[in-house]
Amino acid sequence: MEPTTVSLIATLMRSMAMVTSVPGAGGNTQAVAAALNLAALAVERGASGLFALKMLNDDIMKMVATGVEPSFDQWTELEQRSNVAHKILQDL
Amino acid sequence: MSRNPFRHLQAVVWLALAVALSACATINPIGTAQTAEQKAYAAYGTFVVFEEEAAKLVQSSEVPPDVKENLKRADAVAKPAADALVAAARQVLMVRKQLESGATTDDKLRLAIENLNRWYFDTLPKIQALVTLVEKEKA
Numbered sequence: 412m413e414p415t416t417v418s419l420i421a422t423l424m425r426s427m428a429m430v431t432s433v434p435g436a437g438g439n440t441q442a443v444a445a446a447l448n449l450a451a452l453a454v455e456r457g458a459s460g461l462f463a464l465k466m467l468n469d470d471i472m473k474m475v476a477t478g479v480e481p482s483f484d485q486w487t488e489l490e491q492r493s494n495v496a497h498k499i500l501q502d503l
Numbered sequence: 504m505s506r507n508p509f510r511h512l513q514a515v516v517w518l519a520l521a522v523a524l525s526a527c528a529t530i531n532p533i534g535t536a537q538t539a540e541q542k543a544y545a546a547y548g549t550f551v552v553f554e555e556e557a558a559k560l561v562q563s564s565e566v567p568p569d570v571k572e573n574l575k576r577a578d579a580v581a582k583p584a585a586d587a588l589v590a591a592a593r594q595v596l597m598v599r600k601q602l603e604s605g606a607t608t609d610d611k612l613r614l615a616i617e618n619l620n621r622w623y624f625d626t627l628p629k630i631q632a633l634v635t636l637v638e639k640e641k642a
Contacts, residue, residue: 460556460641461530467548468532474544475537481544483596489544490589493551493582499558500578503571 539616543592543623550585550630553637554578560640570640577636581629588626591619 428447474481532545557574560566595615601607 459559460552460637463552463555464530464532464549467545467552468530468535470548471532471535471541471545474541475535480538480540480596480599481592483593485544486547486589486592486596489548489551490586493547493554493585496551496554496558497578497582500554500561500575503561503575 539620539623540592540595543588543619546623546627546630547585547588547592550581550626550633553630553634554581556637556641557633560637566640570636574633574636574640577629577633581626581633584622584626584629588619588622591615591622595619 425447428444470485532549533542536542536545557578561571561574595612598607598612598615602609602612
């Protein structure tokens with residue numbers, strides 16, 4: 412799943428929620444609209460971590476295919492990302 | 504009885520969502536990795552991805568304070584072990600470089616890899632604890 416595909420799914424879900432929840436619609440229809448909006452939000456929230464995990468998996472697949480080990484630079488890049496996130500968490 | 508004209512479209516969207524979710528379930532960098540160094544890198548990378556997600560969650564006003572505290576605590580437990588994993592991986596890289604130039608022996612490399620494996624198994628449950636918390640909050 413590419414970022415654009417996820418974004419498209421979320422947009423489609425929101426559009427459907429909009430057209431579903433027309434004024435005067437029944438309770439079930441309103442519930443479907445609310446569920447669609449929630450699902451769109453969940454898809455977007457889940458997507459950011461999913462892409463990062465997919466990129467990591469792609470890197471590992473390349474290493475396995477070419478028989479190479481992670482380099483100093485690759486470790487350093489991850490370490491820097493971790494330090495940024497760690498600071499945000501511990502400054503809470 | 505009125506019929507929803509978007510019923511078929513809804514079915515397509517739910518199907519797309521199901522496909523997206525099944526794609527998520529198949530992404531497993533640790534399972535993909537084969538060597539000790541690749542596995543350590545996959546474990547640390549997974550930790551970083553979920554640490555970043557935890558950092559986003561603690562900045563959200565929608566997340567309750569107790570959940571934020573739990574995320575902070577899980578990160579505080581995992582981070583020192585994860586850092587030790589990186590140090591052990593760097594040691595392996597250094598010894599391998601020395602071995603290539605004939606400055607050390609195979610035994611030194613074997614010991615460095617054993618040390619890396621020890622940190623890998625020590626770190627995994629701490630990473631898993633953070634992953635579980637983040638996934639629970641994002642579900």
